[in-house]
Amino acid sequence: MRAVHVTAFGESPQVLDLPAPVPPTGGVVVDVELTGLCRSDFHAFAGHDDSVQIPYVPGHEFLGRISALGDDVAGWRVGQRVTAPFVCGCGDCRWCAAGQSQVCPHQSQPGFTYDGSWAEQVVVPAADHNLVAVPESLSAASVASLGCRFATAFRALQHRAQVRPGEVVAIFGCGGVGLSAVMLARALGAQVIAVDVAPGALELAAEVGAAREVNSSGLTPEEVAAAVRAAAITLASEPELGPGRDSRVAGTGPQVTLEALGRAETLEAALLSLDPLGRHVQVGLFSEVPRTLIPRVVALELTVLGSHGMAATDYPELLNLLVAGAVDPSVLVTRELELEQVPAALAAMAQGTEPGVAVIRP
Template identity: 75%
Template sequence: MRAVHITAFGEVPQVVDLPTPTAAAGGAVIDVELTGLCRSDFHAFAGHDDGVLLPYVPGHEFVGRISALGAGVTGWSVGQRVTAPFVCGCGNCDWCTAGESQICPNQTQPGFTYDGSWAEQVVVPAASHNLVVVPESLPGASVASLGCRFATAFRALRDRAQVRRGEIVAVFGCGGVGLSAVMLAQAMGARAIAVDVSPGALELARSIGAAGCVNPTGLSPEEVAAEVRAVASDLTREGVQAPGSQSALPGPHVTLEALGRSETLEAALRSLDPLGRHVQVGLFAEVPRTLIPRVVALELSILGSHGMAAADYPALLDLLLTGAVDPGVLVTRELGLDDVPDALAAMSRGTQPGVAVIRP
């Protein structure tokens, strides 16, 4: 099969022919229809993730069809259209049996701990536990980013932050997961403030329903927080503030950081209303500074969010089937495998607005 192959961190990869994968006991082989190009792929390529071993094939979010099943897999058949979370649980531990596979201590991750989906085929281990049926009516472009960005944003807002109708959610970093969070916040009855240095990303955020936008270019974290609180105050005067905020200049009830930078984390924490909830999704290349005195004084909550288990996908797919959200509108580019090496290397200079998908 053809695949993107990385043999050295930070060096432009090659598209090569690799052996076709086989379905080990309990696993499945998937013919890839579409796969995503995600900022997390760049972090691994740049050598920021300790668990990634060379050489490897990137790619951790995909939609495709089952082409082979290993021994012991039941309830699935060749030809079914499927996806899987980017965190594949072992299916046997206490966390997996409780429906929390995204924190499975024995987890595997395509594109990180084993060869991923930037290829014509990808393996899903513990297939009976990790596979998710994808309805034929859903366009591939709407499903390709569910495995990471959209599912991560969905669980971050619904389950971790427990966003309520009428609340204000500030999203720091409007790449794929950030834009997904903007769209989902609106679907949950909240109002989103988009924060990003890219005018194109902010324009896209507005087009999918952001109630306000802040460009932090040239601003300190304190100044960014002041801008965000000012937008939140304007939204409050419009009558959309949920009950409970007592601030003279209200801030967001929820912040979500999707970039992985110390300065945006600081700005998010500085902008939060007392008793606010911060959800950290972005991955840091280095240990960030955290405003613990402010967290203590305002009784802020800091919540991590790391993907979503396969068992939680039906609720997310229902949003797509009913038309409440359409991740496909975030897709701005479709690439072939031969386009990927240069596109991956270009991410060191920043990320283009919207989501890119790859058709092997």
């Protein structure tokens, strides 16, 4: 199979022919139709993730069809259209049994702990536990980011922060996860403030549901927080923007913040902007341990939540939103690449990420 092959961290990968994968016991091989290019892939490539061992094939969010079944796979057949979470559970532990495989202590991750989806084929282990059936009616572009970015944003807002209609939600960082969060928060009935340093990203955020945008370029965390609080107060005074708005949710800042970058100063700005009793959900991964404003968390009784992907058992709820037309992730896709274009696109991410979502067609 053709695949992107990384043989040294930070050095340009090659696109070459590798042996086709064999389905493991309990697992399947999937022919990849479309796969995502995510900021997490760059961090792995740059050597920021200790779970990644050289050499490897990147890629952790994908859509495809089952091409081969391993022994002991009971619920699937060749030809089915599927995706899978980027965190694959073992299927046997108590966390997986409870439908919480995103925190499985024996988890595996395509593109990190084993060869991923920047290839013509990828393996999904414990298929009966990790595979997600994808309706034929959905476009490939609308499903390609469900393995990571869109599903991660959905669980962070719906299941972790438990966003309620009429609340103000501030999204810090409008890359793939952040833009997904903007769209989903709006679909959940929230009023959304988008925060980013890039005008192009903020323009996209406005197109997919942000009611206010804050350009944080050159601002301190305190200045960003002040701008976000001002925007939240403005939104709270305009009930016509939120059908069914409950005036009791109005306050001095957003009720929910989500950080999608993994930067210490962005986390600080998010916590500084929150309304008393507010909820912060952390999605971005940090390369260094950040300073946390614990005194503020205690004084305002803030809730700080982590969110790490989404288990396969929770995907039907998200897929129902897509089928109903409540959200359309395909509008976030701004670039489609071939495998041969991936090495250059990966290297370019060292200088920043282009607005929108990039996908790869192997």
